[in-house]
Amino acid sequence: MDLRQPKGFVSYFSKARDYDGVFDFVPRAARPKVGRPAFAIHQHQNFQVGAGSGRLHVINDNGGRLFSFAPAAGFGHDMLIDIDAANAADEKWASANDRRPSPIAANGPTIQCALAAVSETDMLLLGISDYGPGRIADPRTPRGRAALYSLAFMLRRAAAVRLDIQDYELKAGIRSLEHPAALGAVTGQVFLSDTLENGAGYATFLGAPAVMQELLEMISRPTPSQFFDRMNAHAHSSACDTSCPDCLRSYSNLAYHSLLDWRLAIDMAALALDPTAPITLASPAWSRLSALSATTLLSARTGFRQTTIAGLEAIENGTSVKIVTHPLWRTEQANLGPELAAAWDDAQRVRGLRVTEDSFVSVFEALRRPV
Numbered sequence: 001m002d003l004r005q006p007k008g009f010v011s012y013f014s015k016a017r018d019y020d021g022v023f024d025f026v027p028r029a030a031r032p033k034v035g036r037p038a039f040a041i042h043q044h045q046n047f048q049v050g051a052g053s054g055r056l057h058v059i060n061d062n063g064g065r066l067f068s069f070a071p072a073a074g075f076g077h078d079m080l081i082d083i084d085a086a087n088a089a090d091e092k093w094a095s096a097n098d099r100r101p102s103p104i105a106a107n108g109p110t111i112q113c114a115l116a117a118v119s120e121t122d123m124l125l126l127g128i129s130d131y132g133p134g135r136i137a138d139p140r141t142p143r144g145r146a147a148l149y150s151l152a153f154m155l156r157r158a159a160a161v162r163l164d165i166q167d168y169e170l171k172a173g174i175r176s177l178e179h180p181a182a183l184g185a186v187t188g189q190v191f192l193s194d195t196l197e198n199g200a201g202y203a204t205f206l207g208a209p210a211v212m213q214e215l216l217e218m219i220s221r222p223t224p225s226q227f228f229d230r231m232n233a234h235a236h237s238s239a240c241d242t243s244c245p246d247c248l249r250s251y252s253n254l255a256y257h258s259l260l261d262w263r264l265a266i267d268m269a270a271l272a273l274d275p276t277a278p279i280t281l282a283s284p285a286w287s288r289l290s291a292l293s294a295t296t297l298l299s300a301r302t303g304f305r306q307t308t309i310a311g312l313e314a315i316e317n318g319t320s321v322k323i324v325t326h327p328l329w330r331t332e333q334a335n336l337g338p339e340l341a342a343a344w345d346d347a348q349r350v351r352g353l354r355v356t357e358d359s360f361v362s363v364f365e366a367l368r369r370p371v
């Protein structure tokens with residue numbers, strides 16, 4: 001990038017509503033984003049989907065540090081320079097060529113911003129209408145973002161199989177928006193967009209409700225494509241705790257690898273088709289991970305022992321307890337689903353253990369941040 005010619009970029013101020021900078025496990029590379037596209041959204045099964053032409057912003061926030069731009073003498077009054085970067089480059093060039101550096105000085109106020117490469121292309125947006133009682137993928141939490149990104153990149157992979165294209169021909173990402181029905185609540189959508197400027201038409205095709213249903217079925221149940229079966233096969237399921245190149249990881253989503261989880265993607269796709277889909281740690285896919293999570297939590301603590309509470313893996317020391325939960329389960333006492341309501345009751349009323357929201361640790365956190 002030529003720092004003195006920031007044409008084609010617009011500034012994206014740090015005050016913009018963007019939850020990406022707030023949490024751990026957040027990728028810090030250039031990230032695709034979409035705004036509020038004008039196309040119609042259709043309700044189908046338990047999802048909302050829409051597709052059409054929209055504006056894609058690929059945002060670079062300089063690893064979360066933002067860029068600093070200022071006007072400088074000799075560069076024209078409408079031009080802003082990243083002065084530190086320009087001086088560092090000049091110094092490097094001068095020392096390599098045995099010249100004296102000629103530092104540039106700011107002659108006006110500095111603007112802190114990120115950069116966005118903006119293009120018009122085809123895109124689709126997908127949201128889950130109803131997660132069912134006690135379940136959520138909140139984009140403000142790491143595990144909610146993990147669920148949404150996992151669905152986005154799994155959809156991209158299923159779409160690549162469906163269209164016989166390379167997955168990098170589509171970009172995938174998530175979008176946060178205020179919940180239309182609940183004041184103060186935030187919900188997440190996933191998007192796919194054509195990588196080519198002006199679009200190749202892929203996302204528009206994939207955003208038709210019947211095609212989206214087909215992709216979600218490929219991901220969440222056995223179909224002739226064997227997409228689901230390959231992920232669930234013992235060889236993969238027993239070896240892949242979160243994500244790997246065989247299921248979700250590729251070079252083009254390198255910045256998101258720590259978030260991606262194929263089990264979460266399957267559960268999200270199942271939910272998009274049916275709000276009553278079972279979201280449980282007792283399934284064959286999750287049970288090994290649930291036990292592994294409890295072992296990991298135990299190894300980070302002294303004086304605890306492993307147990308099960310209302311059928312859930314847990315560790316306790318006679319007073320406190322940590323109960324392993326599914327990443328899509330809500331943990332606020334007022335919004336517990338049946339599994340965690342039963343576990344709360346068993347731990348507190350029956351066993352006399354101290355239970356708070358912090359007693360619940362999802363498999364996502366247990367395997368990535370066990371302490």
Ligand SMILES: [Zn+2]
Nearest residue numbers: 240243244247
């Ligand atoms: Zn895998």
